[in-house]
Amino acid sequence: MTRFTYPMLATAFGLLLWQFLVWVTNAPHFILPDPLRVATTAISSRALIAEHALVTATEVLLGLLIGSVLGAVTAIQLAAAPRLARLVLPLLVFTQAVPVFALAPILTLWFGYGMASKIVMAVLIIYFPVTASFYDGLTRVPPALLDLASTMGARKSQVMWRIKIPHALPALASGLKLAAVYAPIGAVIGEWVGASKGLGYLMLLANGRAKIDLMFASLIALALFTVVLHKSVSLLAAKLDGPR
Amino acid sequence: MGHGVVRGVTRAPEITLTGSYGLETRPLFASTQMRLEAGQWTCLLGRSGVGKSTILRLILGLPTQGRFIGTVTADDGHPLDGRAGYMAQTxxxxxxLSVRDNVVLGARLRGERPDLDKAHAMIDRVGLGAYHDKKPAALSGGMRQRAALARTLMEDRPLVLLDEPFSALDAGTRADMQDLAAEVLRGKTVLLVTHDPAEACRLGHHIKLLSETGITSWAVPDAPPARDVDDPQTLQAQAALLAYLRGTS
Structure with missing residues (x-):
């Protein structure tokens, strides 16, 4: 048994279930195409899918990078200034009550139909999980450790840099892993609302033309990209965790 | 932080704490005075929650939950800032960080360049010569406390406050650590907060008992610390102290 055995078994099970549903419902292929038809379309349209996937991947990666940096910097600022945190944290929570989906039309209006509005969507959707998880880690350093640092005459900046941030890296890693899954959602929502490129756009286009097999192929490409991204971020996060 | 002001003052000072302390809901200890003799070990015992660790925190200048009305002074008149080292239960x-980087943590936190040669010597001195580059996870509980002791020594403070640092160790390791600490902290003013009458009777030049009514002194055996674990007078003192603590708890 290798570490790939279970994921492959799960994939095979999923495909079988899909095929089974096609048989049982006897749905026409423009409603529910079978796996083989989708695979054939994916191969024949690979250049088209790759072209749009590249756009979405760029939006997601830039959004992930910008959102993570902004979130991490915010968390450090808030942890360094508890009064500011008391003021800002409730505001941050409040902003989470606004569904990002509802913001998409406004963002498209403000930032246009190009990549910018999708990157902003991805940034907005991951900013809070990254900030919240890293901030949690930064403020949960054992008090005794801070007492020790205080008796050593530590500088505040050094305590942040040498104790709080390393201590909070596993928490940041958790936030980044969540972000890797959320960022594609943000980008695709942005593409649905208004775009001329990207997997979200291609899915809408295929749907509108009753090319459901292409829509499924695009969807699977998006899912595969998200899985790879999540795995890559998890590997990076394992480095952040370090040998403890 | 004012560390620069007193860096040159390295003689072990005599420390006097005078005052009373209370939480919002109840007083913890009444008006009292405790003296830590210069260059000697003072062991502080008392039942849980009586305020032993609070006294230690007051001397260290760390925040406490209650209100202290009084003073903590050194006999040389200098402030205590930057002259007290601290070792906790954990x-x-x-x-x-590796053992070496942990030992030089103080310098790094102050933004100073660490003296790695000195760190090397301190790690060797506590018997961890083969573990300079090891991470704490690779060490046993006793070895980790040795590393913590090396970190305390590296700070080279004339006053050292120990908050039950050996209580989580097994009996054999604890006795070894007591001997080591007594040896390497010789000449410093030490306050050891402990629950263990045996530890107090082995290590203390002075034993103080803290209760709600204040601080009382307990007679120590004649032999100088660290006293042998099988020294009859030490064992006797330990038994008498235990009986007293059981009677008052």
Whole structure:
């Protein structure tokens, strides 16, 4: 048994279930195409899918990078200034009550139909999980450790840099892993609302033309990209965790 | 932080704490005076929650939950800032740093260049010569406390406050650590907060008992510390102290 055995078994099970549903419902292929038809379309349209996937991947990666940096910097600022945190944290929570989906039309209006509005969507959707998880880690350093640092005459900046941030890296890693899954959602929502490129756009286009097999192929490409991204971020996060 | 002001003052000072302390809901200890003799070990015992660790925190200048009305002074008139070292019940080693980097943590936190040669010597002195580059996870509980002791020694403070640093160790390791600490902290003014009458009777030049009514002194055996674990007079003192603590708890 290798570490790939279970994921492959799960994939095979999923495909079988899909095929089974096609048989049982006897749905026409423009409603529910079978796996083989989708695979054939994916191969024949690979250049088209790759072209749009590249756009979405760029939006997601830039959004992930910008959102993570902004979130991490915010968390450090808030942890360094508890009064500011008391003021800002409730505001941050409040902003989470606004569904990002509802913001998409406004963002498209403000930032246009190009990549910018999708990157902003991805940034907005991951900013809070990254900030919240890293901030949690930064403020949960054992008090005794801070007492020790205080008796050593530590500088505040050094305590942040040498104790709080390393201590909070596993928490940041958790936030980044969540972000890797959320960022594609943000980008695709942005593409649905208004775009001329990207997997979200291609899915809408295929749907509108009753090319459901292409829509499924695009969807699977998006899912595969998200899985790879999540795995890559998890590997990076394992480095952040370090040998403890 | 004012560390620069007193860096040159390295003689072990005599420390006097005078005052009373209370939480919002109740007083913890009444008006009292406790003296830590210069260059000697003072062991502080008392039942849980009576305020032993609070006294230690007051001397260290760390925040406490209640209100202290009084003073903590040194006989040389200098402030205590930067002259007190601290060792807690847990080793407080940073898991992502090697033993060496943990030992020089103080210098790094002050933004100073660490003296790695001195750190090397301190690590050797506590018997961890083969573990300079190891992470804390690779060490046993006793070895981790040795590393914490090396970190305390590296700070080279004339006053050292120990908050039950050996209580989580097994009996054999604890006795070894007591001997080591007594040896390497010789000449410093030491306050050891402990629950263990045996530890107090082995290590204390002075034993103080803290209760709600204040601080009382307990007679120590004649032999100088660290006293042998099988010294009859030490065992006798330990038994008498235990009986007293049981009677008052």
């Amino acid at each position: 080793d407080l080693l940073l898991p992502w």
